Amino acid sequence: MDQPDRRQSADGPAGGAPLRRRGKALEAAIFEAALDQLTSGGFARMTMEGVAGAAQTGKAALYRRWASKADLVMDALVAAMPPPTGIPDLGSAEAELRHVVQGYIVVLNSRLGAAVRTLMGELDHERAEFFKGFLHERVVEPTAAGILGILRRGEARGDVRKGAAVSTVADVMPAMLLYRAKFCGGVCDEEFGEELLGQVLLPMVRP
Amino acid sequence: MDQPDRRQSADGPAGGAPLRRRGKALEAAIFEAALDQLTSGGFARMTMEGVAGAAQTGKAALYRRWASKADLVMDALVAAMPPPTGIPDLGSAEAELRHVVQGYIVVLNSRLGAAVRTLMGELDHERAEFFKGFLHERVVEPTAAGILGILRRGEARGDVRKGAAVSTVADVMPAMLLYRAKFCGGVCDEEFGEELLGQVLLPMVRP
DNA sequence: CCGATAGTGAACGCAACCGTCTTTTAGGGT
DNA sequence: ACCCTAAAAGACGGTTGCGTTCACTATCGG
Structure with missing residues (x-):
C-alpha cells in the first residue's frame, strides 16, 4: 500500500517540495x-x-x-513507548536492581523520558485527571511491579531481607530518580544510578 | 450618590463588616x-x-x-511559611527520623503543603525557572540539610552506618513523600510515615 | 483515466485571562 | 473638618491558542 519512494528523501528540509504524505x-x-x-x-x-x-x-x-x-x-506517548520488558533472573538481587536502575535512567534521559517528565511536571487540575490514570498504568505501575518481582525473587533466594517485598520499598527507585530529575537539575546519569544502588537500594534490602 | 447605603450590595457573607481594609x-x-x-x-x-x-x-x-x-x-507562600526549625538531639536516629517524617507529613497535609504540592506539580517551562530556585532554597534544601544533620549525628553516635550521611540518602524521605502524594492518590498519613520509616529509612541507615 | 478520499493552508470565531485604567468612595492623618 | 491617598468595582484592550470551516489540490483505488 505504501511506496518506499518518498519525495521528501534528502534534498532539503524546506525545499518547497509539495510533500503530501498520508x-x-x-x-x-x-x-x-x-x-x-x-x-x-x-x-x-x-x-x-x-x-x-x-x-x-x-x-x-x-x-x-x-x-x-x-x-x-497521549497517543504520541503510547506510540513511542516500547512494550514493557520483563526482568530476567540474573542470579542476584543486586544484578537485577542494577539492571532496572540503569535501564530506567536510560529511558529517563531519552526523548520519550524527557517528554514524560515534562508532562508529569506540568499537569494542572483538569489535565491531571486525564493523564494521571494513564501515567500510573503505563509508567508507575509496571515499574513497581517489576521491582516487586525482583524483591520477591530475592526474598526467596535469600539475598533480600524478609518482608522487604512491599510496594513502599519498590517505589523508592522511581521516586528517587524523579525527585532528582525534577528538583536537582536533572542529573540522572549512570554514576548517580550506582550511588543510588550502593547507598540506598542495597542497604535497604540487604538481609 | 446622596444615599450612603452602598456598603455591600451583593451576597456578602461579611454582612456590613469593615469592607474597606488597608x-x-x-x-x-x-x-x-x-x-x-x-x-x-x-x-x-x-x-x-x-x-x-x-x-x-x-x-x-x-x-x-x-x-x-x-x-x-511567591510572596503568599513566603508569608505562610514558618521559619525552619532545627531538629533537637533525641538520643537515637530512629526517634529523630520519626520526628522529621511525621513533621513533614503534617506540613504536607496542611493548606500550605497542598499549595506547594500543587505548585510543584504544575510548573511549565517559564514558571519553572522562576519558582525552582525558590522551592529548592526554601523547601528542598532545608529538609535535606536537617536530615543530613541527623545522619551525621547518628554516624557519630553509632546507630547509623558509616558513609550514609550523604545527600542521596537524605533525599529519600522527601522523594518518597512527594512521589506518594503525586502519583498514588495523595495518601500520606502517619501510618504511611511509619511504614516508610520501618521499611525504607531505618533499614537503609542501620549499621 | 476518473472520482472519492484525504492533506494543505489559511482564515475565522471564541473563550479565557492578564494587566491597565477610570470612576466613585472611604479612612485617616494633620 | 478637610483633603489626599488608597481601596472597591469593573470596563477595556490585547494576546494567546484552541478548535472549526472552507476552498483547493494531490494521491490512491478501481
Whole structure:
C-alpha cells in the first residue's frame, strides 16, 4: 500500500517540495513533531499550530485524528513507548536492581523520558485527571511491579531481607530518580544510578 | 450618590463588616485568598480576578503590590511559611527520623503543603525557572540539610552506618513523600510515615 | 483515466485571562 | 473638618491558542 519512494528523501528540509504524505507516514511525522515540541517546550508551549507546522501539515489533519491536544499527546506517548520488558533472573538481587536502575535512567534521559517528565511536571487540575490514570498504568505501575518481582525473587533466594517485598520499598527507585530529575537539575546519569544502588537500594534490602 | 447605603450590595457573607481594609489587613486577606485559590484549583485556575474577588477587593489593589501573578504567589507562600526549625538531639536516629517524617507529613497535609504540592506539580517551562530556585532554597534544601544533620549525628553516635550521611540518602524521605502524594492518590498519613520509616529509612541507615 | 478520499493552508470565531485604567468612595492623618 | 491617598468595582484592550470551516489540490483505488 505504501511506496518506499518518498519525495521528501534528502534534498532539503524546506525545499518547497509539495510533500503530501498520508495515513501512517503522516501520523508518524505528527507524533515526531508532537514529541519534539513537548520535550523542548513542555505541554503549555506545545501548540497545535506548532505541531502542524513542524510536521509540515495543517491543523485540520490533526483534528481529523484527535479531538484535542491532550488526546494527541497521549497517543504520541503510547506510540513511542516500547512494550514493557520483563526482568530476567540474573542470579542476584543486586544484578537485577542494577539492571532496572540503569535501564530506567536510560529511558529517563531519552526523548520519550524527557517528554514524560515534562508532562508529569506540568499537569494542572483538569489535565491531571486525564493523564494521571494513564501515567500510573503505563509508567508507575509496571515499574513497581517489576521491582516487586525482583524483591520477591530475592526474598526467596535469600539475598533480600524478609518482608522487604512491599510496594513502599519498590517505589523508592522511581521516586528517587524523579525527585532528582525534577528538583536537582536533572542529573540522572549512570554514576548517580550506582550511588543510588550502593547507598540506598542495597542497604535497604540487604538481609 | 446622596444615599450612603452602598456598603455591600451583593451576597456578602461579611454582612456590613469593615469592607474597606488597608495596608497589612488587606494584604493578609489577599494572601489568604491566593492560598485558597492555589490549593483548590491549582496555579492555572488561580486568576487575579478570582483572588481579588475572594479577598473582596479589586485587581488594582493586587497590581499595586505585585508585578505579576507569580510574584503574588511567591510572596503568599513566603508569608505562610514558618521559619525552619532545627531538629533537637533525641538520643537515637530512629526517634529523630520519626520526628522529621511525621513533621513533614503534617506540613504536607496542611493548606500550605497542598499549595506547594500543587505548585510543584504544575510548573511549565517559564514558571519553572522562576519558582525552582525558590522551592529548592526554601523547601528542598532545608529538609535535606536537617536530615543530613541527623545522619551525621547518628554516624557519630553509632546507630547509623558509616558513609550514609550523604545527600542521596537524605533525599529519600522527601522523594518518597512527594512521589506518594503525586502519583498514588495523595495518601500520606502517619501510618504511611511509619511504614516508610520501618521499611525504607531505618533499614537503609542501620549499621 | 476518473472520482472519492484525504492533506494543505489559511482564515475565522471564541473563550479565557492578564494587566491597565477610570470612576466613585472611604479612612485617616494633620 | 478637610483633603489626599488608597481601596472597591469593573470596563477595556490585547494576546494567546484552541478548535472549526472552507476552498483547493494531490494521491490512491478501481
